Amino acid sequence: xxxxxxxxxxxxxxxxxxxxxxxxxxxxxxxxxxxxxxxxxxxxxxxxxxxxxxxxxxxxxxxxxxxxxxxxxxxxxxxxxxxxxxxxxxxxxxxxxxxxxxxxxxxxxxxxxxxxxxxxxxxxxxxxxxxxxxxxxxxxxxxxxxxxxxxxxxxxxxxxxxxxxxxxxxxxxxxxxxxxxxxxxxxxxxxxxxxxxxxxxxxxxxxxxxxxxxxxxxxxxxxxxxxxxxxxxxxxxxxxxxxxxxxxxxxxxxx
Amino acid sequence: xxxxxxxxxxxxxxxxxxxxxxxxxxxxxxxxxxxxxxxxxxxxxxxxxxxxxxxxxxxxxxxxxxxxxxxxxxxxxxxxxxxxxxxxxxxxxxxxxxxxxxxxxxxxxxxxxxxxxxxxxxxxxxxxxxxxxxxxxxxxxxxxxxxxxxxxxxxxxxxxxxxxxxxxxxxxxxxxxxxxxxxxxxxxxxxxxxxxxxxxxxxxxxxxxxxxxxxxxxxxxxxxxxxxxxxxxxxxxxxxxxxxxxxxxxxxxxxxxxxxxxx
Numbered sequence: 001x002x003x004x005x006x007x008x009x010x011x012x013x014x015x016x017x018x019x020x021x022x023x024x025x026x027x028x029x030x031x032x033x034x035x036x037x038x039x040x041x042x043x044x045x046x047x048x049x050x051x052x053x054x055x056x057x058x059x060x061x062x063x064x065x066x067x068x069x070x071x072x073x074x075x076x077x078x079x080x081x082x083x084x085x086x087x088x089x090x091x092x093x094x095x096x097x098x099x100x101x102x103x104x105x106x107x108x109x110x111x112x113x114x115x116x117x118x119x120x121x122x123x124x125x126x127x128x129x130x131x132x133x134x135x136x137x138x139x140x141x142x143x144x145x146x147x148x149x150x151x152x153x154x155x156x157x158x159x160x161x162x163x164x165x166x167x168x169x170x171x172x173x174x175x176x177x178x179x180x181x182x183x184x185x186x187x188x189x190x191x192x193x194x195x196x197x198x199x200x201x202x203x204x205x206x207x208x209x210x211x212x213x214x215x216x217x218x219x220x221x222x223x224x225x226x227x228x229x230x231x232x233x234x235x236x237x238x239x240x241x242x243x244x245x246x247x248x249x250x251x252x253x254x255x
Numbered sequence: 256x257x258x259x260x261x262x263x264x265x266x267x268x269x270x271x272x273x274x275x276x277x278x279x280x281x282x283x284x285x286x287x288x289x290x291x292x293x294x295x296x297x298x299x300x301x302x303x304x305x306x307x308x309x310x311x312x313x314x315x316x317x318x319x320x321x322x323x324x325x326x327x328x329x330x331x332x333x334x335x336x337x338x339x340x341x342x343x344x345x346x347x348x349x350x351x352x353x354x355x356x357x358x359x360x361x362x363x364x365x366x367x368x369x370x371x372x373x374x375x376x377x378x379x380x381x382x383x384x385x386x387x388x389x390x391x392x393x394x395x396x397x398x399x400x401x402x403x404x405x406x407x408x409x410x411x412x413x414x415x416x417x418x419x420x421x422x423x424x425x426x427x428x429x430x431x432x433x434x435x436x437x438x439x440x441x442x443x444x445x446x447x448x449x450x451x452x453x454x455x456x457x458x459x460x461x462x463x464x465x466x467x468x469x470x471x472x473x474x475x476x477x478x479x480x481x482x483x484x485x486x487x488x489x490x491x492x493x494x495x496x497x498x499x500x501x502x503x504x505x506x507x508x509x510x511x512x513x514x515x516x517x518x
Contacts, residue, residue, distance in 0.1 A: 005366065012363045020351045089347035093406075096311040098336040099364050 006100030013107030031074040031119040064215035065188020075159040076176035078112040082163030083172035112156040140218040150235040157242035207234035264289040264445035270319035281469035294460035295449045303449040311341040340407035350392030365410035377405040397428025
């Protein structure tokens with residue numbers, strides 16, 4: 001199997017699942033709706049009582065965490081689509097053809113990146129309407145986008161594991177619920193120093209806080225400092241583990 | 256390829272496969288001559304699908320060897336995949352895509368030239384031109400199965416495996432599939448067909464093997480298999496039409512034995 005074939009096959013299969021999304025764009029809308037509702041709730045209902053210790057609008061403080069929630073709920077559709085492909089037998093059809101062995105998985109992963117990028121763009125657009133402003137330069141924006149991309153790839157491979165291992169449709173997307181909840185116990189909504197000891201300890205040492213702080217600093221035009229490296233380490237570590245796990249799970253299915 | 260024409264299209268020797276403690280195949284031996292229709296007969300759970308999946312490189316045998324078109328399924332998996340096409344038990348078509356898009360998708364993945372033209376020709380051949388631009392999810396069982404078989408013919412694989420191609424189909428759709436299988440064999444393709452319907456094997460196959468208890472317990476032509484039983488006695492029985500014959504007469508289709516006609 002030549003490498004060019006593997007790339008060409010991945011492109012074909014990515015085109016296929018992107019077409020699925022185009023024919024049911026509700027998956028992108030659904031992904032964006034919950035984070036937008038969350039943003040409205042926190043900015044216009046709860047936000048007035050939240051003391052972030054900075055003078056920027058609360059929506060600006062909130063946005064990084066909301067974007068992580070968007071991605072966490074968006075990747076659930078990857079496991080959902082992969083599960084349906086496996087159940088419908090089309091994965092077996094693809095695997096019995098002379099195509100790149102990993103093309104099926106990469107097709108779903110690349111589709112996830114595109115779909116999540118669109119959802120994230122929708123949420124950012126709504127945040128702009130709600131008063132989100134950033135003085136960051138192009139480089140800082142690219143940096144923030146890069147972290148989000150890395151986060152999406154890592155969570156998507158985790159979604160692949162979930163899709164490959166699931167026994168039911170509900171099970172396929174259930175893995176994302178704790179991920180969507182994780183930003184609540186982080187610096188995403190309120191500063192961690194307002195939390196009681198053990199909760200604050202958990203919040204300060206879980207990946208969402210570092211990622212949120214890094215993106216927040218970048219969009220605020222500041223140096224992200226140590227948070228950036230911690231965030232990158234979490235994302236890369238998760239990516240390596242999730243990828244290896246996904247590939248091992250996939251191979252085991254084909255025995 | 257001279258070696259491929261001399262040796263059988265499929266050769267299975269001593270294949271065993273167990274899922275945990277459950278031994279599904281306990282030493283299967285099987286040769287399928289090139290260009291023939293070979294029926295693998297067995298009840299539900301006999302291991303037909305397991306054997307088919309081993310041939311299509313989707314599963315690995317625990318022991319034994321299997322060759323497709325002269326290529327070992329373990330060592331030359333890539334060549335095997337070029338040689339064989341599997342039509343699964345549950346008609347794996349993409350329901351969101353149209354019939355035409357399904358064909359183009361497979362044509363691209365099989366790296367054939369002019370995928371669009373290939374798809375067009377197959378839509379015509381399988382009587383799906385009118386439905387070609389409709390989502391496959393809206394197809395009837397028979398159309399869906401025809402699309403499924405059309406997809407597996409792209410790239411002209413010399414060996415086509417049909418895993419229970421008529422399970423769950425109504426009688427008319429069943430006749431459509433039979434007609435397709437005969438046409439395939441006429442064009443020189445080797446067809447391995449698994450089925451749990453005895454009449455299907457009787458109507459279509461050049462040779463029939465019975466898979467039972469994880470082994471091939473009989474293998475021969477229909478006549479050879481019939482000779483295994485005591486010779487026929489002549490009895491006079493009132494000939495009642497079967498319900499299938501009644502059904503097909505009422506809805507205006509011919510009975511299976513005459514199904515080869517052009518419509």
